[in-house]
Amino acid sequence: MFKVSRKSEYALIAIQHLARRARDGVTSVAELAQAENIPPDILAKVLQGLKRAGLLTAAKGAGGGYRLSRPVKEIHFLEVVRPFEEQLCVVSCQNDHGGCERGGDCTLRDPMTVLNAYMLRQFADLTMDMFLSPHKLLHGTHMDVAIGETSLGRLTSTAHPAD
Amino acid sequence: MFKVSRKSEYALIAIQHLARRARDGVTSVAELAQAENIPPDILAKVLQGLKRAGLLTAAKGAGGGYRLSRPVKEIHFLEVVRPFEEQLCVVSCQNDHGGCERGGDCTLRDPMTVLNAYMLRQFADLTMDMFLSPHKLLHGTHMDVAIGETSLGRLTSTAHPAD
DNA sequence: TGAACTCGGACCAAATCGGTCCTGTTTCAA
DNA sequence: TTGAAACAGGACCGATTTGGTCCGAGTTCA
Ligand code: SF4
Ligand code: SF4
Numbered sequence: 001m002f003k004v005s006r007k008s009e010y011a012l013i014a015i016q017h018l019a020r021r022a023r024d025g026v027t028s029v030a031e032l033a034q035a036e037n038i039p040p041d042i043l044a045k046v047l048q049g050l051k052r053a054g055l056l057t058a059a060k061g062a063g064g065g066y067r068l069s070r071p072v073k074e075i076h077f078l079e080v081v082r083p084f085e086e087q088l089c090v091v092s093c094q095n096d097h098g099g100c101e102r103g104g105d106c107t108l109r110d111p112m113t114v115l116n117a118y119m120l121r122q123f124a125d126l127t128m129d130m131f132l133s134p135h136k137l138l139h140g141t142h143m144d145v146a147i148g149e150t151s152l153g154r155l156t157s158t159a160h161p162a163d
Numbered sequence: 164m165f166k167v168s169r170k171s172e173y174a175l176i177a178i179q180h181l182a183r184r185a186r187d188g189v190t191s192v193a194e195l196a197q198a199e200n201i202p203p204d205i206l207a208k209v210l211q212g213l214k215r216a217g218l219l220t221a222a223k224g225a226g227g228g229y230r231l232s233r234p235v236k237e238i239h240f241l242e243v244v245r246p247f248e249e250q251l252c253v254v255s256c257q258n259d260h261g262g263c264e265r266g267g268d269c270t271l272r273d274p275m276t277v278l279n280a281y282m283l284r285q286f287a288d289l290t291m292d293m294f295l296s297p298h299k300l301l302h303g304t305h306m307d308v309a310i311g312e313t314s315l316g317r318l319t320s321t322a323h324p325a326d
Numbered sequence: 327t328g329a330a331c332t333c334g335g336a337c338c339a340a341a342t343c344g345g346t347c348c349t350g351t352t353t354c355a356a
Numbered sequence: 357t358t359g360a361a362a363c364a365g366g367a368c369c370g371a372t373t374t375g376g377t378c379c380g381a382g383t384t385c386a
Contacts, residue, residue, distance in 0.1 A: 002165035061353025085164040224384020225330040
């Protein structure tokens with residue numbers, strides 16, 4: 001239920017790649033596609049999308065290519081993914097355009113609204129530098145405790161690292 | 164990217180409905196379909212799936228129908244949804260069967276594994292009684308702090324409520 | 327017996343998705 | 357000046373998934 005689209009994966013990989021090569025130059029689509037083993041045509045679309053989102057800067061002409069327009073630490077996960085995920089919501093009715101035919105009498109709507117807000121908040125804090133080293137992803141956020149413990153309820157009493 | 168399927172929504176609604184009518188009797192598909200305005204045929208499939216998952220008990224024959232086989236507080240969100248979501252993972256490679264062609268050299272795999280584990284943990288604690296009153300969903304779990312604060316990073320230093 | 331149920335496979339149309347192709351347009355460099 | 361290199365983006369296509377329908381078979385109670 002929460003699988004990201006293939007384009008989103010390509011986008012994340014591309015950001016990773018460009019972040020690692022923090023050289024002053026730019027990287028072309030063909031170059032990046034070959035290095036990461038991604039179909040060039042579709043990667044072109046993905047990079048276009050990222051550029052439109054303001055994450056990349058394009059240099060046309062010979063010797064051109066793409067470049068991160070921001071330090072990787074300031075690029076958020078949701079920004080990278082959003083251009084390729086038409087709806088970032090748990091249920092259709094959360095989306096702006098239209099929604100669902102069953103309007104107010106849906107008993108699922110309110111709980112789902114809460115869930116939706118919760119999930120977006122979880123992802124809002126993720127920055128792409130965490131994806132360069134899973135270590136950061138684990139310990140740079142609250143995820144360490146979330147994964148390590150059986151329940152977040154214990155988090156409140158985690159202050160003491162007794163045995 | 165994390166929208167649940169329509170069948171899952173029907174399943175959640177059905178559980179809600181059956182939980183509210185905690186009468187000793189059973190509810191037939193037709194009855195439930197009409198009450199909740201769901202296509203009867205597809206609702207039948209959904210209830211079958213829930214029964215196979217052990218959440219419902221079926222009574223065949225005239226006057227038959229479905230009944231919750233457990234108190235609603237002991238039914239978890241993931242249990243309800245799982246029969247209708249083929250993959251509960253962020254990326255294909257997390258799934259058991261097959262996965263992705265790009266094996267170990269994918270720089271996205273490790274971070275995604277962490278994300279996946281994190282998300283599953285978040286949902287693991289949700290029980291269906293929370294869906295009956297959004298109030299519970301907000302305050303019965305850690306979601307209150309998650310939604311209320313600007314970042315969960317503050318959670319670790321929340322022990323002292325000093326301004 | 328027969329009506330009211332559950333059970334479950336077969337089937338279908340629409341939407342989505344991943345991917346390809348093909349035609350501009352811009353820019354730099356020989 | 358010329359042309360190759362690169363981005364820009366629309367059109368298209370096949371495979372998969374999804375939501376939904378239909379129908380026949382078993383089961384139980386009145
Ligand atoms: S109104 Fe109810 S059925 Fe419709 S999309 Fe929202 S939660 Fe789902
Ligand atoms: S291996 Fe990489 S590209 Fe393949 S599904 Fe996993 S994260 Fe995505």
